[in-house]
Amino acid sequence: MSLPAKKTNKTSETITEYEYRMLNHDMVLKYDDSKCVECGFCHRVCPVTVSIYDEVLKRTAIGTPEEMKIPSDQKTVVDTDKCIWCGCCTWICPGYTLELLINGENKLLLVENGSLPEFEEEIRTLDNGQKVRKVVEGSITITCNEKDDKLIEAFVAECAVDAMKKEGKSITVDKDKCILCFKCSDAAKRYDKIDVRVYRDRFKKVKGEPGSVWNGIMLRVLGKEGKIKGIKSKSQNKLADSVLRLLGRVETEEE
Ligand code: SF4
Ligand code: SF4
Ligand code: SF4
Incomplete structure (x- = not known):
């Protein structure tokens, strides 16, 4: 070789x-x-x-x-x-x-x-026992004008850390679970009536210089x-x- x-x-x-x-x-x-x-x-x-x-x-x-x-x-x-x-x-x-x-x-x-x-990491354990950490801080807003329950459910299932939940025709996000990633905002491009804004304001506190x-x-x-x-x-x-x-x-x- x-x-x-x-x-x-x-x-x-x-x-x-x-x-x-x-x-x-x-x-x-x-x-x-x-x-x-x-x-x-x-x-x-x-x-x-x-x-x-x-x-x-x-x-x-x-x-x-x-x-x-x-x-x-x-x-x-x-x-x-x-x-x-x-x-x-x-x-x-x-x-x-x-x-x-x-x-x-x-x-x-x-x-x-x-x-x-x-x-600094903020680690949490998913229902399947897997460890996931949050590396950034910020916020997320989801606007859902979709009326089709199946489409809303399919969108909610996009989140691999189970942070989104369908409530009636709305979508809520558990801020403790959400890792402010790129998955749902990328997925939203395929949904005409769902809009996601993720604001990654800063990394978790960095150690050292x-x-x-x-x-x-x-x-x-x-x-x-x-x-x-x-x-x-x-x-x-x-x-x-x-x-x-x-x-x-x-x-x-x-x-
Ligand atoms: S995939 Fe990119 S970030 Fe990862 S090791 Fe290779 S060059 Fe580095
Ligand atoms: S930003 Fe990531 S973790 Fe948060 S709801 Fe969207 S897919 Fe789930
Ligand atoms: S998408 Fe990349 S950074 Fe995210 S869990 Fe998979 S390998 Fe890690």
């Missing part, structure tokens, strides 16, 4: 390992489909994204099969041609669905080198309108550069 080598290994019915093997590093991004709550945070945080926020995301290394144009029955897939094994998706994943293993050890180099801060890549992450995930305009690949690629330097590589990927 020539090095570096990239491989996708399905190690069990639900676990897929995306591997990048170099001379001194064996990097594995491990994904467990049974834990994925389809929240979309990984897709937004991935630094391989090149776009301004209010346009359709053009390029990212992780997302739904539809977003990635990779046929799969998994909820989330990784494009190994684009992935740089930085672990940002692991760092943010509310479902504890992703792990980054470096030479077999669970590691987040970007936290270790101070590029990414740790943030945020590094230089933090602003780019905030803008991509929180997407404050007005501030995000003009944020292009260069500032976002600081994160990629940081990882590549850690791995002893200096080149960056081009758009």
Whole structure:
């Protein structure tokens, strides 16, 4: 086998390992489909994204099969041609669905080198026993003008953490359960009479001093309108550069 080598290994019915093997590093991004709550945070945080926020995301290394144009029955897939094994998706994943293993050890180099801060977590347990954490604070409003009960029920079922409830012809959200993700607002695009507004105001309190890549992450995930305009690949690629330097590589990927 020539090095570096990239491989996708399905190690069990639900676990897929995306591997990048170099001379001194064996990097594995491990994904467990049974834990994925389809929240979309990984897709937004991935630094391989090149776009301004209010346009359709053009390029990212992780997302739904539809977003990635990779046929799969998994909820989330990784494009190994684009992935740089930085672990940002692991760092943010509310479902504890992703792990980054470096030479077999669970590691987040970007936290270790101070590029990414740790943030306080608010963990809760779903009815099926799975742990989910809330990583941002903010609010959500849902306007439902739909009268068809079946459509309202189908929309409520979109939420993987059981935060939405149908009450008559309205939809209520349990604020304790809601993780302020991207799932229902994306789904609402398929429903003419249901409108969702999610305001991700801030990350949960961060610990320590945020590094230089933090602003780019905030803008991509929180997407404050007005501030995000003009944020292009260069500032976002600081994160990629940081990882590549850690791995002893200096080149960056081009758009
Ligand atoms: S490891 Fe980094 S580059 Fe790869 S999918 Fe996750 S966030 Fe994107
Ligand atoms: S961040 Fe984690 S739980 Fe959310 S969609 Fe990505 S892999 Fe699934
Ligand atoms: S109700 Fe909250 S947790 Fe559920 S899909 Fe919508 S934003 Fe995500």
